[in-house]
Amino acid sequence: MTDAPKAPFRVIDFSQVMAGPFCTRLLADVGAEVIKVEPEGGESMRGRPPVRDGASSYFGALNAGKRSVTLDLKSEEGLARARALIASADVVVENFRPGVMARLGLGWDRLSELNPRLVYCAISGFGQSGAAATRPAYAPMIHAASGFDLTLMGFDPPANRPAPTGMFFADVLAGVFAWGAIQAALLERERSGLGQLVDVALMDCILSMMVYEVQEVQFPQANPRHVYVPVKTTDGFIVTVPLSDKNFQGLRTMLGDPDWAKDPIYATAVGRQTHWAEMMVEIEAWTRSRSGDDCVAALMAAGVPTSRYRTVAEALTSDEARERGILAPVIDASGEFKVPNPPFKFSRSRAHVGNRVPEVGEGNDEFFG
Template identity: 40%
Template sequence: MSGALSGLLVADFSRVLAGPYCTMLLADLGAEVVKVERPGTGDDTRAWGPPYAAGEATYFLGVNRNKRSITLDLRADVEVARALAARADVLVENFRPGTMDRLGLGYEALRELNPGLVYCSITGFGSGAGAGLPGYDLIAQAVGGLMSVTGEPDGPGTKAGVALVDVITGLHAALGIMAALRHRDHTGQGGRVGDAARSSGAGQRVEVSLLSSLLSALTNHASAYAAAGVVPQAMGNRHPSIVPYEVFRAADRPIVIAAGNDRQFQALCAALDRPDLAQDPRHATNAERVAARDTLVADLNAALAGRTADEWFDRLTAAGVPCGPINDLAAAFALAQDLGLEPAVELDGVGQVANPIRLSATPPSYHRPPPALGQDDTWLREILDR
């Protein structure tokens, strides 16, 4: 079955996480992705272990399936890189701003070779005054405000448990690329994969940054500041605008309850055999529950102490109350499997996290395991010689 992006050639000059995550999503959907790596060492994440599987760092394995790998010294082999870019529909890079220009591989130079090229640059802090700042996820989490709203009140600030800003930026990059390709399709000259589309002159540059992506992803917190000048603070597992919407204590372990409206709150109180809490005028609306947060949470914890988290999960779910125990990843994968979500696949005997996108006619496919360094060098030369 052909993927939705079959026939598109992606020249992937990115490394580590944001760029490779973006290009893996494109590859899962059918694009031919050629990963360009440094000779000898390759992508930094090849060395980011333990843990390892099949001799490779699982960090690398997690974002590089369905790709080919070629090795190029971008100084000595720049003409090969330019020849690849001339044939590509999409180019993705996340070098420090200015690097690709100095190598003769910047957007302005390559659009002369390939007017239909969609050229995506991923930076930490843009290509202007922030061009010299290092584009690391942890730095972005710190200076971009995420750590200020994560963790306990009065704490030092806590990072998310995964490089979340890189992932969000990779998603934005993929969306920007698809929008640019859609625009190329609508020129009347593009719309066909191959030489006609690339010669259409309707390519463009796509730019995304870690900082801008994070500010967008901070949603309600960022809106509180932009619209009302409110600077949010860390609240642990509590929500600034909804109660009850946090972690509670069951008899054996924590459970999350997210009663986001009055109906759900009333159902919660009934399931806890505490209808009086719903009838209390201090809890009549969400705004009043936010004001009475401390006493209400104490009452809810007292009621929850009588049953285990799993018992409450069954009971509250049946009552229509959103809730769930705090799972580790093993339990999370097991839950997804039980729900029929098929969260993992195998490629050459190595587990991979499945692409979360479901398409009825052109679903993601898993046809090529993460590549060995430079395994497609010969293939590239053959392609360029045609």
């Protein structure tokens, strides 16, 4: 029996909840050995629903493929064990409020002396320095503070308050940016031989996503940006995008070249964008007496990009999801369930979720003896 291939690098994961664990799961997906450090009894996310037979699949989706050790970071023994792990590591990831790790003696300054090749990634709401650095920060707060929520509200003029938040875009973005930045720092280490601090801020991540809005603030436009709106069908909604000249010509042909489509205001892509809402009203006059599937079939056959609004369950059971292998089985203490694979594939190397969710402290004996 041959030994398992050695992991390309070791990651000590002090992070909790979402942004950090999302990052470190991606690192595990591409082959890193990720050792998750938890308090006695485990991270609080282990109790976050959905829970079945005592195991959280939410936690499992963020931590599959990792190892787990438990440490009391307020004790000398726990800190000594943490330092020993870090001395052998390539990467540390943490998402505590700035200053917490330093007070434990596990901040960047101390650890870079212990391990000069260490890449230390700190994820926080507003960065590691500055007036806002020590503010507590959760994703919904960042969505509000960044202008993201009010931007979305502006897309729906009748709205009189920002929409409720239920998805944590800032956390996921920060996790993805941290994942990429860590690998860039590891690549730079090949040249310099030295690690470095990687400082990822949720606020920066959300603002970087709003490409148009950041430019529009600097260069205000006379006409508001057009927005893509749902179009009513007999059994739900579709979104359709006759943006290019070719798309629009296909739409005209499919609809029998109606009079409204001959109006010069729709003759160019710029004109269609300016009068997008009016165009959608005309299209809806056709769609509202047809099913979503019939509308999608007709519009796509005509070369007009179109999709029905689907539930997550419908998306996960679609042909494209099965063909891509989006979901993969993993196992925890309560049995098998499925989680998304990383959203990219390599032609030669690994990009696949690990198949087990670690039990609390399952690696203690192996790593601490």
